[in-house]
Amino acid sequence: xxxxxxxxxxxxxxxxxxxxxxxxxxxxxxxxxxxxxxxxxxxxxxxxxxxxxxxxxxxxxxxxxxxxxxxxxxxxxxxxxxxxxxxxxxxxxxxxxxxxxxxxxxxxxxxxxxxxxxxxxxxxxxxxxxxxxxxxxxxxxxxxxxxxxxxxxxxxxxxxxxxxxxxxxxxxxxxxxxxxxxxxxxxxxxxxxxxxxxxxxxxxxxxxxxxxxxxxxxxxxxxxxxxxxxxxxxxxxxxxxxxxxxxxxxxxxxxxxxxxxxxxxxxxxxxxxxxxxxxxxxxxxxxxxxxxxxxxxxxxxxxxxxxxxxxxxxxxxxxxxxxxxxxxxxxxxxxxxxxxxxxxxxxxxxxxxxxxxxxxxxxxxxxxxxxxxxxxxxxxxxxxxxxxxxxxxxxxxxxxxxxxxxxxxxxxxxxxxxxxxxxxxxxxxxxxxxxxxxxxxxxxxxxxxxxxxxxxxxxxxxxxxxxxxxxxxxxxxxxxxxxxxxxxxxxxxx
Numbered sequence: 001x002x003x004x005x006x007x008x009x010x011x012x013x014x015x016x017x018x019x020x021x022x023x024x025x026x027x028x029x030x031x032x033x034x035x036x037x038x039x040x041x042x043x044x045x046x047x048x049x050x051x052x053x054x055x056x057x058x059x060x061x062x063x064x065x066x067x068x069x070x071x072x073x074x075x076x077x078x079x080x081x082x083x084x085x086x087x088x089x090x091x092x093x094x095x096x097x098x099x100x101x102x103x104x105x106x107x108x109x110x111x112x113x114x115x116x117x118x119x120x121x122x123x124x125x126x127x128x129x130x131x132x133x134x135x136x137x138x139x140x141x142x143x144x145x146x147x148x149x150x151x152x153x154x155x156x157x158x159x160x161x162x163x164x165x166x167x168x169x170x171x172x173x174x175x176x177x178x179x180x181x182x183x184x185x186x187x188x189x190x191x192x193x194x195x196x197x198x199x200x201x202x203x204x205x206x207x208x209x210x211x212x213x214x215x216x217x218x219x220x221x222x223x224x225x226x227x228x229x230x231x232x233x234x235x236x237x238x239x240x241x242x243x244x245x246x247x248x249x250x251x252x253x254x255x256x257x258x259x260x261x262x263x264x265x266x267x268x269x270x271x272x273x274x275x276x277x278x279x280x281x282x283x284x285x286x287x288x289x290x291x292x293x294x295x296x297x298x299x300x301x302x303x304x305x306x307x308x309x310x311x312x313x314x315x316x317x318x319x320x321x322x323x324x325x326x327x328x329x330x331x332x333x334x335x336x337x338x339x340x341x342x343x344x345x346x347x348x349x350x351x352x353x354x355x356x357x358x359x360x361x362x363x364x365x366x367x368x369x370x371x372x373x374x375x376x377x378x379x380x381x382x383x384x385x386x387x388x389x390x391x392x393x394x395x396x397x398x399x400x401x402x403x404x405x406x407x408x409x410x411x412x413x414x415x416x417x418x419x420x421x422x423x424x425x426x427x428x429x430x431x432x433x434x435x436x437x438x439x440x441x442x443x444x445x446x447x448x449x450x451x452x453x454x455x456x457x458x459x460x461x462x463x464x465x466x467x468x469x470x471x472x473x474x475x476x477x478x479x480x481x482x483x484x485x486x487x488x489x490x491x492x493x494x
Contacts, residue, residue: 004029005169009073009226010253012172016062016072023055023062023072026172027116030074033170034118039494042155042165044079044137045087045120054116061114069253070233071114076121076165076174080158081107081217082206083120090208091135092125094356095334104206105238106175106217113233118171122161125358126325127177127210130185130431132160133418134360142190142415143168143490146455150493153415153457156186156431162220163190167490173221173230177207179214180313181435184447187220188410188460191449191488193477194220195227198468199442200245203238211320212243214313214439224448224478228252231470247468255471260479261295266403270306271434273412280409280459283451287461288407290450290483291476301403303394306437308387313436314429315371315384321361322368328356363425392441399466405476406464409434410447414457434462444470446477450484458488 004026007015015021031051034043051074058072082088082100089095103111111117122140124132131154132140140160142153144167155164159176163186166174176183178196187194195218202217209215219230232252238244267288272281292298330336330352337351357365371380398406412433438445444465449458461480465473 005033005172007172008222009070009172009229010223012073013069013229023058023116024052026072027051027055027074027118030118030171033168037168037170037494039141040143040164040168041122041138041140042161042168042170043076043119044091044122044161047086047117047119051116051118054111058114058116068113068233069229070110072116073172074116074118075110076118076162076171077107078159078162078175078177079120079123080127080177080208081175082208083107083117087120088208089136090126091123091137092357092361093136093335094328094352098334102206105203105240106207106234109236110175110233115233121165121174124158124160125361126208126321127158127179127182128321128360128364129157130181130428131418132157134358136358139418140164141418143494144190144415144457145490145493146457152418154189154418156189156415158182159186159220163187163192163194166190166192166220166222168494173219173226175217175234176220177215177217178439179210179317180439181432183218183220184435184445184462185411185431187447188449189415189458191458191486191490192220192222193224193227194218194447195231195470195474196438196445197231197235197470198245198444200243201235201444201468201470203236203241203244205238205240209324211317212324213320214317216439224446224474224481225253225256227446228256228474245468250471252471252474255475256478257475258479258482259295260291260476263296263404263476264402265291265296265298265476266301266398266406267298268301268303268306268406268408270303271408273433277413279453280412283459283461284407284409287450287480287484290480291407294479294483299403301398301406303398303437305387305390305394309391309437309440310429310433312384312387312391313432313440314367315380316388318364318368319372319381320368322365322372325361325365328353330356360425388440391437395441395443404466405473408462408464410460410462414453414455414459438464443467444473446473448477448481449486450480451486452488
């Protein structure tokens with residue numbers, strides 16, 4: 001078989017079972033693609049020897065006849081996941097040289113399912129960003145380009161390396177994390193599928209923390225079916241994570257019937273934001289029409305506190321980040337600044353953190369420390385927490401009224417040029433306008449490509465589901481994916 005790296009997870013699994021290829025051949029095809037992709041900046045720590053060793057073991061397992069679905073499938077791991085003995089930097093200078101002596105629960109579950117890790121993927125520093133430009137490794141680059149242009153575009157953030165790698169066929173799937181849209185926004189920008197599970201579905205143990213009450217890992221894949229396969233392997237109860245849900249994980253792939261007759265899809269009026277591009281409006285309307293044609297009922301719904309979601313998120317997330325990032329001090333691991341004669345422990349902390357953290361991370365630490373400080377705690381942090389409760393209540397009421405899923409745009413635009421919005425943090429933060437509510441409410445959400453912009457760039461829609469009903473959400477996404485028939489791929493220029 002040729003172009004093995006272009007297969008979906010489901011296609012590769014079936015080919016492996018039929019003996020038409022081997023895990024070693026699949027892995028070599030991906031390693032070759034990675035070697036020729038330096039212009040994309042997607043992979044930042046390559047592990048070819050480990051990948052081939054795992055592929056050989058996977059081939060033996062497949063021959064035994066009882067291998068799981070992911071056995072032998074080459075994937076990439078976002079640099080936020082700790083991987084035993086392999087650099088895990090969260091794309092930050094302050095973690096340079098850090099090689100954990102343990103494996104994150106999610107990457108361990110994928111390993112134990114026989115998946116083949118090709119290496120670690122680029123991201124925004126500590127997952128803080130919407131364009132993958134805050135990385136110590138330099139930006140990841142979107143494999144898509146606008147018609148008639150050779151300008152590099154963002155693959156989105158923070159899981160930009162994961163999105164770029166999947167879209168460019170460097171791997172068959174990748175892990176991402178989503179704190180305010182960091183799986184769904186990059187998926188929409190790159191024509192891939194990104195699933196953010198319900199908070200508590202995937203263990204956070206061994207994933208470098210950004211905002212602990214918002215962070216959630218999930219799969220980034222080429223199709224909804226692949227998201228179902230990979231997502232099921234990533235999820236499950238973990239006693240090492242106190243927020244992990246002790247619930248069984250269904251066979252999501254078996255639930256992909258595409259039959260959504262009688263389902264109720266909510267269309268929230270508050271997501272019609274001022275200045276929304278006409279092509280995003282049309283994409284949304286077309287997506288709603290596709291779901292209606294597939295047998296679903298459309299209902300206009302109201303989520304009245306949506307307008308407060310972005311400011312509430314940008315109080316809560318930096319507050320939790322400032323607390324989580326206090327542990328990086330240059331004493332036990334990672335980067336340590338050089339000290340001058342007479343410097344003490346305070347100077348060590350100050351210089352290490354000043355040199356080790358990037359500008360965006362420092363900005364968010366300062367915002368977070370400010371909103372948690374005496375005199376401002378009630379005015380900002382407690383008020384944001386109350387708004388969060390109201391946002392969650394909006395969703396609870398809509399689902400209690402019989403809505404099965406909610407359809408919204410995934411992003412306010414197609415992918416933008418690298419460097420275009422870095423100078424204005426607020427403009428960058430507005431990229432999360434459609435996604436942050438899902439994290440604040442702890443709900444599952446999936447982004448999938450359903451059309452192209454006038455410049456020939458992918459555009460995605462988002463479906464939001466009921467808590468812990470990822471199977472039903474993925475089935476609705478599968479029906480939309482089938483109706484949309486999106487098959488476009490980027491033209492290879494890298």
